[in-house]
Amino acid sequence: MGNIAETVHPQHQEQPENSPESNQKRRIYLLRFRAGQHLWSALSTLDDLKPEDVVMVQSEHGLEPAIIAKGGMYLSPEDERERPANNKIVRQARREEIDKFNNLIENEAEAFAICRKRIEKLGLRMKLIRVERFFNGSNIIFYFTADNRVDFRELVKGLVQEFRTRVEMRQIGVRHETKMIGGIGCCGRELCCSSFMSKFVPVSIKMVKEQELPLNPIKISGVCNRLLCCLTHEFSTYKVLKKGRPKNGKIVDYLGRQCRVKPSNILQEIVKLSPLDAADEIISLPREEWHNIKAFKPEVRGKAETKPGTDKAGAKTKSRSRPEKTRNKAAGSASKSSKPGAKSGPNRPRKGKKTRSAKAKKK
Known part of the structure; x- marks a missing residue:
């Protein structure tokens, strides 16, 4: 690994917070603590930092050197609250600090x-x-x-x-291993985890189904053999676009015609219908006409079947099955007790307990 370029600006010194420079409009920069690592954001009042410059960043371990990856842009106080930075650039690195780095x-x-x-x-x-x-x-x-x-x-x-x-x-784990090593994804770009993601977000198979992607492990898995992290980027967008949209394969009613919903691109916000009476015909409807799509409700033909326990008018009837069951249970218990050799009555000894007569015989 080559040495870091020794670009030093002596005029860049650490400024106190109450100085006029601290009230200046600040820039946001993207930097790396080591070559090949993922990017971190940092704020600074310095406006002449260039890529590959070495700066000193305030971290939880004290001052740490970092390499500028991309130039900064100005941020207003409102933007700083909406897009908080991870670190703060204190000053430009000195020559001896670059050598030590x-x-x-x-x-x-x-x-x-x-x-x-x-x-x-x-x-x-x-x-x-x-x-x-x-x-x-x-x-x-x-x-x-x-x-x-x-x-x-x-x-x-x-x-x-x-x-x-x-x-x-x-x-x-394997996700952090891939993040540290880096690589190129199936899209041809640098991996999301090693380029700009600062933390991992849980990814589930529900996100794959919501975006109507093929359930092919090869296509939906990343370099780490886990579900692609980019599935979380557009999940909320697909969730909003699918509101009010009928499911694929469902039979609906459109202007009095029975149609089947065909698969289509969700991002185009178009629903494709295939009439049942004309299989070759395809009807494409934009979102403005989705209100004409209604759920298909088939008519119930024939006499209505009466439910058990009700009469033709639908009124509930008293059931006599319960007394019959109780009589059958009583008859069954009587038949069990009438077996030859079976003892009955209160003098029948319980199992596992000896009677007084048995104890007296032993004595």
Whole structure:
């Protein structure tokens, strides 16, 4: 990996919040903390930053260097509230900070090779994905994937002795693995997760059915073998466009004619009908004419059947089946008690309990 270009602007210094510069209209920039990682948004009052410039960003770990990916545009206070940025650009990076950043990237590559050798030596079933080291050198994080739980205590001891700093092991899933590695999707563009998505949104098969996409696992799965993240981008749009639209294959009534709804492009907001009396004819209706489509209700012919327990007029009748059932139950219990050799009456002993006479005989 090549070194970062040393573009330094000495006039860019950290400004206090109460200074006149803090009240200026701010720009929003897209940046990366490492080459090849996903984009983050950041606000700054600096207006002459260019792509590939190195800036210092305020993060939860302190000041961290980042690389400008795309130039910024001005934002009003209303736009800032609607589109909040992830980070804040403090100032342009100095020359010594750029040199330290280049050395940090080289150290991460060396740490990756050392950790992978130790994993192979210990025979651990885990795959190392990425190594990140803080700019202040206080921590180093190793990201890995594994099918099952891994006991990496011996690995951590060796890494602590090697790097003399705090070591953290983080297990990630296949989606985060794809996000860190990056790639090209089936659309020919950079993966959504590695380019602009900051967090994952749950994706369900309901979104596929709502957009009437083929249920082919190859076509609806991404590089990570999970459902495509882009299915969530247009799900709400399809949900709005399908309101008031009849389902495909349903028989409807249109101006007195029975028609079957045919599949069509939902984004065009057109419903295609095929009359049952003319199979070759196709009627295309825009959204303005959907109110003429009515549900088909077939007429019920013949005499109405009377429900059990009602007369012809529909009035409820008293049922005599319940007393008959009770009589049958009583007759059944009597027949059981009348079996030869069966004891009846209150003197019949219960099962599992000894009577007084039996105890007296034993004595």
